[in-house]
Amino acid sequence: TVPRSKGLRDAEHQRASRIPSQFSQEERVAMKESLKGAIQIPTVSFNPGEFNTTALAEFGEYMHKVFPTVFRTSFIQHEVVGEYSHLFTVQGSDPSLQPYMLLAHIDVVPAPDQGWEVPPFSGLERDGFIYGRGTLDNKNSVMAILQALELLLIRNYIPRRSFFIALGHDEEIVAPGSISAGVRGTWGSEDLSPPPGKGCPARLHVDEGSFILDGFIPSLKKPFAMVSVSEKGSLDLMMEVNMTPGHSSAPPKETSIGILAAAVSRLEQTPMPNMFGSGPLKMTLQQLANEFSFPANVIFNNLWLFWPLVSRLMERDDITNALVRTTTAVTMFNAGIKVNVIPPVAQATVNFRIHPAQTVQEVLKLAKDIVVDDRVQFHVLEAFEPLPVSPFDDQALGYQLIRQTIQSVFPEINIVAPGICIAQTDSRHYTNLTTGIYRFNPLYLQPQDFSGIHGINERISVQAFETQVKFLFEFIQNADTEQRPVSHLHEL
Numbered sequence: 001t002v003p004r005s006k007g008l009r010d011a012e013h014q015r016a017s018r019i020p021s022q023f024s025q026e027e028r029v030a031m032k033e034s035l036k037g038a039i040q041i042p043t044v045s046f047n048p049g050e051f052n053t054t055a056l057a058e059f060g061e062y063m064h065k066v067f068p069t070v071f072r073t074s075f076i077q078h079e080v081v082g083e084y085s086h087l088f089t090v091q092g093s094d095p096s097l098q099p100y101m102l103l104a105h106i107d108v109v110p111a112p113d114q115g116w117e118v119p120p121f122s123g124l125e126r127d128g129f130i131y132g133r134g135t136l137d138n139k140n141s142v143m144a145i146l147q148a149l150e151l152l153l154i155r156n157y158i159p160r161r162s163f164f165i166a167l168g169h170d171e172e173i174v175a176p177g178s179i180s181a182g183v184r185g186t187w188g189s190e191d192l193s194p195p196p197g198k199g200c201p202a203r204l205h206v207d208e209g210s211f212i213l214d215g216f217i218p219s220l221k222k223p224f225a226m227v228s229v230s231e232k233g234s235l236d237l238m239m240e241v242n243m244t245p246g247h248s249s250a251p252p253k254e255t256s257i258g259i260l261a262a263a264v265s266r267l268e269q270t271p272m273p274n275m276f277g278s279g280p281l282k283m284t285l286q287q288l289a290n291e292f293s294f295p296a297n298v299i300f301n302n303l304w305l306f307w308p309l310v311s312r313l314m315e316r317d318d319i320t321n322a323l324v325r326t327t328t329a330v331t332m333f334n335a336g337i338k339v340n341v342i343p344p345v346a347q348a349t350v351n352f353r354i355h356p357a358q359t360v361q362e363v364l365k366l367a368k369d370i371v372v373d374d375r376v377q378f379h380v381l382e383a384f385e386p387l388p389v390s391p392f393d394d395q396a397l398g399y400q401l402i403r404q405t406i407q408s409v410f411p412e413i414n415i416v417a418p419g420i421c422i423a424q425t426d427s428r429h430y431t432n433l434t435t436g437i438y439r440f441n442p443l444y445l446q447p448q449d450f451s452g453i454h455g456i457n458e459r460i461s462v463q464a465f466e467t468q469v470k471f472l473f474e475f476i477q478n479a480d481t482e483q484r485p486v487s488h489l490h491e492l
C-alpha cells in the first residue's frame with residue numbers, strides 16, 4: 001500500500017478544513033469582468049516619478065469596489081504605501097508560523113495603439129482571450145491574488161499562517177521599489193525585524209517571473225513548469241559623445257552621432273561570452289533530459305560531452321540565448337537638434353541583463369573593451385547584481401509548496417524544474433528579507449505569448465486566468481501547513 005505520508009497535512013485535517021476550489025458560473029463571470037475592468041485603468045509608469053497618478057488612484061478605489069470582503073475582514077490590514085502601492089497583512093490564527101509574501105505589481109509599461117488588434121486598454125474579450133496591457137505582466141496576478149482571497153473569505157476561510165500581499169506601483173521603472181521600501185518602513189529598518197503583531201520576516205516570496213513553458217525548446221514536446229529560483233542582474237548604461245556644434249555645411253570627419261553609432265554597433269556585433277554551464281540552466285536541462293525525444297534525451301543526459309553543441313544551439317533563439325549570456329539591448333538613442341547643425345551631444349542607453357556567472361563590474365569592463373573609444377563617456381544609470389539562488393531542495397518550504405500546488409492544479413504537468421528569470425522583478429528588493437524568493441506565474445506561456453509582454457497584443461485566455469485564481473486559492477490553503485511538505489510521495 002502507499003504509505004500515508006504526512007505530506008502537508010494528514011488526510012483527516014485536510015478533509016475537515018479544505019475548501020474546494022470550485023467556483024460558480026456567476027463567480028467565474030465576475031472574475032473575468034473584474035480583470036477586464038482592471039485592464040481598462042491605464043496604470044502606466046513611464047520613468048522614475050512619471051506615473052499616471054490618476055489611474056493609480058482609480059485602481060486603488062477599484063480594488064475596494066471589486067473585492068469588498070477583503071477590505072472589510074477584521075484580520076486583514078490594508079495600508080497604502082508610497083501613495084499608490086498597497087500592502088495587505090492577512091493575520092493568521094497561528095502566530096508561530098512564519099508568514100510569506102505574495103508579490104504583484106499594478107503598473108504597466110506604455111502601450112502605443114499601433115499593431116494591437118484591439119485598443120491596449122480596452123480589456124476586450126475576443127475568441128476566449130482578454131486583450132490588454134497588463135494581462136500577463138502583471139495585473140493578472142494582482143487580480144488573481146485578491147480574487148482568490150475574496151473567494152476564500154466568502155467561504156469563511158481563516159488562514160493559520162499569516163501572509164502579506166504586496167502590490168507595487170513602480171515595478172516597471174528603475175526605482176527603489178516603493179512597496180519594498182514601504183515594507184521596510186512598516187516593519188522597521190534594515191534588519192526588517194517587524195514590530196509586534198507583524199509576524200516574523202517573511203519566509204518566502206512568490207512573484208512574477210516564470211511560467212509553465214510550452215514550446216520554448218525544440219524537441220521538448222511537453223510543457224514544463226519552471227520556477228525561477230534566481231534572476232539575472234541588470235545594468236542600464238548611458239553612453240555619451242560631446243562635440244562642438246557648428247554649421248553642417250563644413251562637417252568634421254565624424255559627428256557625435258557617427259561616433260556613438262559606431263560604438264553602439266560594435267557592442268551589438270560583439271555578444272557577451274556564452275556562459276552555458278555556469279548558471280542554473282544546466283540544472284534545468286538535466287531535470288528535463290528524459291522528457292526530450294531521441295537523440296536530444298541522450299544529449300541532455302550527457303551534457304559533460306555535448307555542452308558545446310547545446311550552448312551553440314541555445315544561442316539561435318533570442319529567449320534561450322538570454323539564458324546562456326549577458327544580453328545587450330540598445331534601447332534608446334537621442335541626438336541632434338536641427339538638420340543643419342552639427343550635433344553637440346549624442347546619447348545612447350544600453351540595457352544589459354547580466355548572467356548569474358558575471359558581475360556588473362565585469363560587464364562594464366567588457367563593454368569598455370568592446371567600444372574602445374575615449375570619446376565615448378560611460379554613465380551607469382542603474383545596476384543590480386544577479387540574485388542569489390533560492391533553495392529548492394526537499395526542505396525548501398516555498399519551493400515545495402509551489403511544486404505541490406502545481407501538481408494539484410496542473411496534474412498534466414509532470415516536470416517542475418528550477419530555473420532563472422531572464423528579466424527583473426520586484427523580488428530583488430527583498431533579498432535581505434528572505435532567501436526563499438520564487439518567481440512563478442501559474443500560466444502556460446508559449447513563445448508567441450512572450451512577445452506580448454512589453455510588446456503588442458498582450459493577452460490571457462479566460463481559462464488561464466480562472467486557473468491562476470484556482471492556483472492561488474489552493475496555494476494559500478496549502479501554505480497553512482505547519483510541516484515541511486513531503487516533496488515525493490512513495491510510489492507503489
Ligand SMILES: CCCCCCCC/C=C\CCCCCCCC(=O)N[C@@H](CCSC)C(=O)O
Nearest residue numbers: 171172173174208209210216319422423424425
Ligand atoms: C530552459 C527553458 C527556456 C526558458 C524560457 C524563458 C521564457 C521567459 C519566461 C519568463 C520571463 C519573465 C517575464 C515576465 C516578468 C517580467 C517582469 C518585468 O517586466 N520586469 C521589468 C522590471 C523593470 S525594473 C527597471 C524588466 O524590465 O525586467
Ligand SMILES: [Zn+2]
Nearest residue numbers: 109137172454
Ligand atoms: Zn514588465
Ligand SMILES: [Zn+2]
Nearest residue numbers: 137138171208
Ligand atoms: Zn512585471
